[in-house]
Amino acid sequence: MGRFTFRLPDIGEGIAEAEIVAWHVKVGDTVEEDGRLADMMTDKATVEMESPVSGTVIEVAGEAGDVIAIGSPLVVIEVEGAGNEVDRAPAPKAAVVEQRIAAETPDAGDVARVEQAAAPAPEPKREPAPAPAPELAPSAAGAKAPQPRPAAHSKVMASPAVRKRAADLGIDLGEVRPAEDGRLRHADLDAFLSYNAAGGFQPAGRKGQDEQVRVIGLRRRIAENMAASKRQIPHFAYVEEFDVTALEETRAQLNAGRGANVDGRPKLTMLPFLITAICKLLPKYPMLNAHYDDEAGVVTRYGSVHLGMAAQTPAGLMVPVIRDAQDRNLWQLAAEIGRLANAARDGSAKSSELSGSTITVTSLGPMGGVATTPVINRPEVAIIGPNRIVERPMFVKGADGAERIEKRKIMNISMSCDHRVVDGWDAASFAQDLKKLIEAPALILAG
Secondary structure (H helix, E strand, C coil): CEEEHHHHECCCCCCCCEEEECCCCCCCCCCCCCCEEEEECCCCCEEEEEECEEEEEEEECCCCCCCCEECCCCEEEEHHHHHHCCCCCCCHHHHHHHHHHCCCCCCCCHHHHHHHHHCCCCCCHCCCCCCCCCCCCCCCHHHHHCCCHHCCCCCCCCCCHHHHHHHHHHHCHHCCCCCCCEEEHCCCCCCCCHHHHCCCCCCCCCCCCCCCCCCCCCHHHHHHHHHHHHCCEEEEEEEEEEEEEHHHHHHHHHHHHCCCEECCCCCCCCCHHHHHHHHHHCCCCCCCCCCCCCCCCCCCCCCCEEEEEEEECCEEEEEEEEEEEEECCCHHHHHHHHHHHCCCCCCCCCCHHHHHCEEECCCHHCCCCCCCCCCCCCCEEEEEEECCCCEEEEECCCCCCCCCEEEEEEEEEEEEECCCCCCCCHHHHHHHHHHHHHHHHHHHHCC
């Protein structure tokens, strides 16, 4: 038998390290060639590591949340044959010889260390690794007697390790939605813990227990980025009210009689109109389509609009990027929005699709509130957030000049700007020009 050390490969240009998001194996497991080993995260993109050989896992590099350098050992696998560590076996023997030689001296401390080294206890690195993803800290009673789940959900596709972890955490597998191919994985449990814990996954009739969930992976990246943004950027917010009645009528007309992806054109939502209007205005307001390097004291104003689109995923908030948004029509924007949102949700988005935005739009759709104060996606200097559309009675001036009350569709649009780069007057001027376009949608469609 030999040992095969799988080292973390180069998984992206300029990437020096990656974080362990979840383990799919533990010490003692048998892994097949091309079997899943671990999920590694870098630059908000998660990459799945696969085993190049078949064998038994005898060492793992750490636990979920640890950061591993590129080229460092990730997993050691015992394989048939010599493996790729022909020079590793003599090393422990040499260490023991040196200790025995040192033990021949009358120093009692040296003797004690040799006895400890000669003991049959396993090496620290070969101890079974902790659970492969963020673990809860159960109460003492829960730790003594974890309650197994009933067999009612035995038809749910999940590995024994996933089932055991779910049972230990008191999670009903029937309530967890798999992210891919219908099979539940540890990442699905992580997503359930992150976003559904407040819903009470404890067994019915039991008092909820205190929980501790490690902040790792994408959630940790989000926390770090948001903290840095609020700490270093002097935000100011601007909110304006938009009458989107005419825009909604135009959108309905363009979608009339059209199912999803008829003739390759998807149905239009509000976002393509908003993005088109933003792209029309940014050449007039270049200070909004910019990055600020606070260390160098340099503002870079971009000629192209690489628009970040904040998207909620089971793992957390991601910002896929619509490249050259200014060159796309409404239907092209709608198609790209759908493609990127799906890629972000199922984890297939590439690192290049999750970086390089110059300005961001964030929308909660019908879940949105009356107004929001979004956090700037650093190093950008502005973020725009459309809010929920509501119907309200409004005074409307008719063609005859007389005012009357009509039911109108109203939406607030919020902006957060970096006050080091964007003045309040510029933000207000941009919002008023955006209001003119949104309230007269023909101007958006005009070339």
